[in-house]
Amino acid sequence: MRHIFSLSVAELSAATALGQSPIIQTKYTADPAPLVANDTIYLYTTHDEDDAEGFKMKDWLLYTSTDMVNWTDHGAVASLNDFAWAKHDNGAWAEQVVYRNGKYYMYCPIHGNGIGVLVADSPYGPFKDPLGKPLVWQREHWDDIDPTVMIDDDGQAYMYWGNPNVYYVKLNKDMISYSGNIVKLDKRPEHYQEGPWVYKRQGQYYMAFASTCCPEGIGYAMSDSPTGPWQTRGYIMRPTDKSRGNHPGIIDYKGSSYVFGLNYELLHLETMEHKERRSVAVAKMHYNADGTIEEVPHWLDTRLEQVGTFNPYRxxxxxxxxxxxxxxxxxxxxxxxxxxxxxxxxxxxxxxxxxxxxxxxxxxxxxxxxxxxxxxxxxxxxxxxxxxxxxxxxxxxxxxxxxxxxxxxxxxxxxxxxxxxxxxxxxxxxxxxxxxxxx
Missing domain, CATH: 2.60.120.260 (Galactose-binding domain-like)
Known part of the structure; x- marks a missing residue:
C-alpha cells in the first residue's frame, strides 16, 4: 500500500472500509481495553472529543460484539464526574475493566490525580466509586497513568501502570486496596513508553506496551514471573510513519488471538493535520511455538475477518x-x-x-x-x-x-x-x- 499521506480521501475511505479500520466510526475512540465475558467482547475505550486539538477526554465508552466486526454502541459508562475527589473536566485517560468476585472493576487514571477504581455488578454499569479517593497517587510525579490488571493462577492480582517508568502493586482480594509498597521496576522493558497490558498465557507472562514515541508501535516483553525481570522480545506492531500513537489491548476470542490498538485514520478522512482524535483498530495476532509473537502489519495493511454471521431476527x-x-x-x-x-x-x-x-x-x-x-x-x-x-x-x-x-x-x-x-x-x-x- 502507498504511504498513507499520498492517498486521496476517497482512496483512504475505501481502504479503511475494506479492512474495517478503525472499527468505530461514529466517535473518536482510543486506548482499547477489551474484556471477554459470556461469549461477548466488551470493548471499553477512552473518548477524544470531536473538537479536540490536544488530549480532550471526559468519559469512558463501551462497545460490544459477538463477531468482531459488528459493534453496538452503549455510550458512556463512566466519566470524570464519577470521581467526586477529582476536580477535573479533562484527563479521563486509558482505563481497564476486569471481572472478579461477581463484579466488574474499572481502573481509571485521572491525569495528575492518580488512579481511581469504580465497581459495578454489570459490565454495562452503573459504575460507582467505592473509595472516594485514589487507589494510588504518587504526588511527586505524573507517572500514574494507564493501569492494567492481571489476576494470576494462584488468585493474586497485580496492577501495573506508568509513563515513562513501570510500577506495580499487589491488589488484595477486594480489588480496591493493595498490600505492601508500590514497586518501581529497576529496569523497564526496552522501547517501553506507556500503556502496559499484562496477561498470562501458557505459563509465561506478557507485557505489551506502546513503544517509544514517535511514531509509536506496540512492543512486548516476556517474563517467567509476574514481577519480572522483563525481557523485550520485539514488536507486535512495528513503528511506521503511517501513524503517530498506539496503545495495546489483547484477548483470545473464539479460538483466535487479537491485538487492539489505535490509529488516526478516521481523522485522516477529514484532515492530515495532526490532532489528538484517535480511533480504535484490531487485527488477528499469532504466537510462535516458543511463545513469541509474530509481527502484525500496520492496521491499514490488515483485513479483519468476521467470526460467524449476524442474526437479524431480533x-x-x-x-x-x-x-x-x-x-x-x-x-x-x-x-x-x-x-x-x-x-x-x-x-x-x-x-x-x-x-x-x-x-x-x-x-x-x-x-x-x-x-x-x-x-x-x-x-x-x-x-x-x-x-x-x-x-x-x-x-x-x-x-x-x-x-x-x-x-x-x-x-x-x-x-x-x-x-x-x-x-x-x-x-x-x-x-x-x-x-x-x-x-
Whole structure:
C-alpha cells in the first residue's frame, strides 16, 4: 500500500472500509481495553472529543460484539464526574475493566490525580466509586497513568501502570486496596513508553506496551514471573510513519488471538493535520511455538475477518454497525443510544447478515422523523447493490416522538452484507433512529 499521506480521501475511505479500520466510526475512540465475558467482547475505550486539538477526554465508552466486526454502541459508562475527589473536566485517560468476585472493576487514571477504581455488578454499569479517593497517587510525579490488571493462577492480582517508568502493586482480594509498597521496576522493558497490558498465557507472562514515541508501535516483553525481570522480545506492531500513537489491548476470542490498538485514520478522512482524535483498530495476532509473537502489519495493511454471521431476527439497536462513517450516536431521551446526524447519501453497513433460506419479509424501524422526504433504501452486498426494500421514514414526521414505520422486504435470502442507504431532500439530519426488527 502507498504511504498513507499520498492517498486521496476517497482512496483512504475505501481502504479503511475494506479492512474495517478503525472499527468505530461514529466517535473518536482510543486506548482499547477489551474484556471477554459470556461469549461477548466488551470493548471499553477512552473518548477524544470531536473538537479536540490536544488530549480532550471526559468519559469512558463501551462497545460490544459477538463477531468482531459488528459493534453496538452503549455510550458512556463512566466519566470524570464519577470521581467526586477529582476536580477535573479533562484527563479521563486509558482505563481497564476486569471481572472478579461477581463484579466488574474499572481502573481509571485521572491525569495528575492518580488512579481511581469504580465497581459495578454489570459490565454495562452503573459504575460507582467505592473509595472516594485514589487507589494510588504518587504526588511527586505524573507517572500514574494507564493501569492494567492481571489476576494470576494462584488468585493474586497485580496492577501495573506508568509513563515513562513501570510500577506495580499487589491488589488484595477486594480489588480496591493493595498490600505492601508500590514497586518501581529497576529496569523497564526496552522501547517501553506507556500503556502496559499484562496477561498470562501458557505459563509465561506478557507485557505489551506502546513503544517509544514517535511514531509509536506496540512492543512486548516476556517474563517467567509476574514481577519480572522483563525481557523485550520485539514488536507486535512495528513503528511506521503511517501513524503517530498506539496503545495495546489483547484477548483470545473464539479460538483466535487479537491485538487492539489505535490509529488516526478516521481523522485522516477529514484532515492530515495532526490532532489528538484517535480511533480504535484490531487485527488477528499469532504466537510462535516458543511463545513469541509474530509481527502484525500496520492496521491499514490488515483485513479483519468476521467470526460467524449476524442474526437479524431480533431487536437490533440501530447503533449496531460494522461501518457508518459520517453518522453520529447520542443518548436517547427514552434511554439507550440512537443514531443521529443522518445525511443524504450516507450508509450504515452490517457484515455477513444471515437472512436464512426463506428470507426476510418485513422490516420495522423505530425512528423520529425530521424530513418528510426521508427514506431508507435496504440494499444487499454494497451501497449500490440489489434493492430489497424502501422504508418511508418521512411518514413519521407527523407523529410525536419516536414512532414505528415498516416496509416489505424482498430478495433478502442467505448471507449478505446489509446496507441501509439514506435519502432525503433536506440533505442534512434527516431523522434519528433507535432500533429495527426484521421478520
Amino acid at each position: 431487536r437490533v439497536e440501530a447503533e449496531t454497525m460494522a461501518w457508518g462513517y459520517g453518522l453520529k450516536t447520542k443518548p436517547c431521551v427514552t434511554g439507550g443510544i440512537v443514531v443521529t446526524d443522518i445525511d443524504d447519501g450516507e450508509t450504515l453497513c452490517l457484515r455477513s447478515v444471515d437472512f436464512g433460506p426463506k428470507g426476510a419479509r418485513k422490516l420495522t424501524a423505530t425512528v423520529m422523523g425530521k424530513d418528510q422526504t426521508a427514506k431508507v433504501e435496504i440494499r444487499l452486498d454494497s451501497a449500490e447493490g440489489p434493492l430489497a426494500g424502501t422504508l418511508n421514514v418521512g411518514e413519521a414526521v407527523a407523529r410525536p416522538g419516536f414512532t414505528r414505520v415498516s416496509c416489505k422486504v424482498k430478495g433478502a435470502k442467505g448471507v449478505h452484507d446489509l446496507y441501509f442507504r439514506f435519502k432525503g431532500d433536506k440533505v442534512k439530519d434527516l431523522f434519528d433512529w433507535d432500533f429495527w426488527i426484521l421478520k
